[in-house]
Amino acid sequence: AQSVSQHNHHVILSEAASLELGCNYSYGGTVNLFWYVQYPGQHLQLLLKYFSGDPLVKGIKGFEAEFIKSKFSFNLRKPSVQWSDTAEYFCAVIEDYKLSFGAGTTVTVRA
Amino acid sequence: ETGVTQSPTHLIKTRGQQVTLRCSSQSGHNTVSWYQQALGQGPQFIFQYYREEENGRGNFPPRFSGLQFPNYSSELNVNALELDDSALYLCASSLVGAGPNQETQYFGPGTRLLVL
Numbered sequence: 001a002q003s004v005s006q007h008n009h010h011v012i013l014s015e016a017a018s019l020e021l022g023c024n025y026s027y028g029g030t031v032n033l034f035w036y037v038q039y040p041g042q043h044l045q046l047l048l049k050y051f052s053g054d055p056l057v058k059g060i061k062g063f064e065a066e067f068i069k070s071k072f073s074f075n076l077r078k079p080s081v082q083w084s085d086t087a088e089y090f091c092a093v094i095e096d097y098k099l100s101f102g103a104g105t106t107v108t109v110r111a
Numbered sequence: 112e113t114g115v116t117q118s119p120t121h122l123i124k125t126r127g128q129q130v131t132l133r134c135s136s137q138s139g140h141n142t143v144s145w146y147q148q149a150l151g152q153g154p155q156f157i158f159q160y161y162r163e164e165e166n167g168r169g170n171f172p173p174r175f176s177g178l179q180f181p182n183y184s185s186e187l188n189v190n191a192l193e194l195d196d197s198a199l200y201l202c203a204s205s206l207v208g209a210g211p212n213q214e215t216q217y218f219g220p221g222t223r224l225l226v227l
Contacts, residue, residue, distance in 0.1 A: 044218040101153030
């Protein structure tokens with residue numbers, strides 16, 4: 001079964017800095033991938049998803065992710081973060097209708 | 112807001128008791144999945160219900176059971192509660208039919224369960 005690893009447990013940034021969060025899935029073939037975000041006190045929300053096509057996927061709130069098949073990676077990026085991007089970010093892969101999540105990365109943006 | 116609702120928001124139970132958590136799907140969705148999120152971890156898949164039948168199950172014991180109703184709402188039941196069952200329980204609804212692994216799951220706010 002697919003599994004997901006997220007390399008960074010906690011990232012601390014200043015506003016306007018660029019953000020990149022790593023995500024790797026365990027094996028190849030056709031994969032469908034997601035990034036979800038959990039803002040403090042809120043529910044898990046979909047940021048973006050990749051099913052097929054252009055490997056550079058744009059999501060909400062200025063986020064994007066790049067699917068690199070050769071590296072089994074689906075890294076999340078944002079060129080310039082804001083204080084409101086403080087949240088926990090989860091990468092996930094879907095297989096047999098089941099989402100498998102990484103452990104999450106807590107992002108703290110300092111004003 | 113996703114349109115997925117869960118009740119109750121918080122619950123405190125003692126070890127050995129039974130609990131029922133409820134979920135209402137987003138309008139137009141036909142599938143409900145349940146996840147357990149322990150503190151500091153990513154959500155773990157418990158099971159999924161489609162057409163009122165269990166469609167897949169994660170690595171959880173049989174004391175975790177569920178139901179899906181004709182209106183696509185769902186219940187998660189946990190018997191013989193253990194301390195390790197303390198977690199945030201998330202419900203996600205989706206529309207199955209676009210093709211294998213093509214569904215997008217939308218999450219509710221969760222029920223936080225504390226077992227003492």
